[in-house]
Amino acid sequence: LDSSSILADRTKQINASAIREILKAASRPGMISLAGGVPAPDSFPIEVIRKLSNKILDTYGASALQYDLTEGFPPLRTALSGYLANKEIFAEPDDILVTSGSQGALDSIGKILISPGDGVAVEAPTYLGAIQAFNPYEPKYIRLDSDDSGLIPSSLEKALSSHRVKFVYLVPNFQNPTGRTIPLERRRKIASIIIRHDVLLVEDDPYGDLRYQGSPIPGIKTMAPHHVIYISSLSKVFAPGLRIGFCLAPQFIRKWFVAAKQGVDLHTSTFNQALAAEYISGSYLSQTLPKIIRMYQPRCKTMLDALDQYFPEGFHWSRPDGGMFIWVEGPTGFDMQNVYRESLKNKVAFVPGKYFYTAKGKGLETMRLNFTMATKEELDSSVKTISEIIKDRMQVGTH
């Protein structure tokens, strides 16, 4: 038996995340990591979880440990209905499907919608986890252009006019990897374009609650409810290790979504859904979120200040209003992979931006910097370290 003869055809599309090795390197002792997309461990409400674990065993007893509905644990769906109403997304509990992280939602969406060769329109760069979820279903990617304000609506219009597109995938708030947010006026244009072309949009919103300045912008879901699958996750505002995501899909695909998820994991952990239900309905989320924001906001500012202070001319970066990432673009032809290698030797890890493109050879001059996992002092010193490596490489003319 060998893998060449036994693997399915689709399996050649399945790759372990290319940044797994980078994240492993980033977790070495002594390393300052700007590489992950991981919440700060001190943001986790350990004592609240201790209290709620006891409470759900008292309240739900054996039901918290038993098999449950594929659609989700009813008290969590009720809690999420209230949570979403605060975002002006009005959904009955029955409309909401709980998933095993937003990754679980992305997998089921790919499974029920993508036939081999179907067009899926994505921003370039885009979220790597979505690509990993979709790839086994063998889509053809149509790349959309974006600028400092995210997706450019005319690029979407052009893509939908010239390609058959099964769905569009977007992260409108504090995008991973760029940190960019699509402004209200563009969202309205995007909603009108997808309605006119009668095409589905997957709006992925894991970071929307992590806003450090400015006012929340309504989701595209509120503007085109029948054309948008809204997905999100509690991983960035509660605890990623519990693997709780959720999905609000138009009625006509919901039963297929549930059937697909049933074949994948039967249902998401009942115990963890009960924890999440109590976390939201007991107002722990609304009380804890401001603390998380007060933790991340100054880290974002410190990193931006350090970039302003240390980085050379010819480099530009996003100025996110929230989320976890800053995106840096060097001059055309600059190779960030070399900076990455040198940076690791200096105990600073980040992710070269090329990994977030579906096309090879794109984004060689870019990098993604995370600011949630390091202290202000570490953020300042690590950005300085990277800037010195960049300056060295520019002097020796290796770009």
Add this chain to the structure above:
Amino acid sequence: LDSSSILADRTKQINASAIREILKAASRPGMISLAGGVPAPDSFPIEVIRKLSNKILDTYGASALQYDLTEGFPPLRTALSGYLANKEIFAEPDDILVTSGSQGALDSIGKILISPGDGVAVEAPTYLGAIQAFNPYEPKYIRLDSDDSGLIPSSLEKALSSHRVKFVYLVPNFQNPTGRTIPLERRRKIASIIIRHDVLLVEDDPYGDLRYQGSPIPGIKTMAPHHVIYISSLSKVFAPGLRIGFCLAPQFIRKWFVAAKQGVDLHTSTFNQALAAEYISGSYLSQTLPKIIRMYQPRCKTMLDALDQYFPEGFHWSRPDGGMFIWVEGPTGFDMQNVYRESLKNKVAFVPGKYFYTAKGKGLETMRLNFTMATKEELDSSVKTISEIIKDRMQVGTH
């Protein structure tokens, strides 16, 4: 937008479990359910879980709530290595992959191995959850014959000689739905056949620990380690709501399995894996298992006694040494669906056996009876109720 134009081609293979509606009916108040495959709620160690929830927050702190490796939480993989050694399956912690229930293992196996049209050999009848996991990947099923001792080796030999088979799927211990167990001599023959044909076997073993009489029989994994993917779950011996399964795959497909799982859910709940690790390594599993067996063993005997006492001639049933199910076969031409409908009206639910066949029109005369969820009194009275309905139908000649 409508579902007919937007769904992937594969989605027509995806159906919500046909027995979902049956299980819903079975959960109505006042119903005696012989329908599910669900552990008794009073088998769950609620106070142990309370203690361990507190302990893992003390021991692992934020790590129990953080993102973790796709392969699994290291302390659980270590604990499972010891657990498997008791079954004479010798595996390093690194060889063991944790999954979101055994359903998660079945999905990843289907995803990385099955190209549309590939042959997958299954017992008839077989476990419905495996069919649901494999169907979206569009296999062609090759049906294997079985008798009271499970899979008939010559049927496997014939199938492998006359079809191209990607893998064989078997539940050798207390099979779902039949309760049958494959004896040692047949296992040796099966191992030798799959080695000779150089074909993979998926050995699914969720019930092996629930043995009420006789001695454990070594897994086929121990006889053909390089040709067997062994999968199991803690759902039947700990708590299904935690969704913890695991998989021991030959080295050459392991990295593909991990890459596929990464796209599906990134990883299984860290918190629940930590609970499972402590449950096993703290000897709670080995202490609790005898209590669960003492709970189920008399229920199995009560159901068998009731079948002996009440059921008419021409009906036969399995006499399982463990697990959760008894399989009843009526005379050819008898329609168990009618009995099911009448039985529901009399507040007794079971699953007609036809749902466990991949071919239509098979198993119309069969039924699956579960004995773990009802009391001895309920088991006796509900089997009596069903027997009376059967006798009525035989008299009116509706078969």
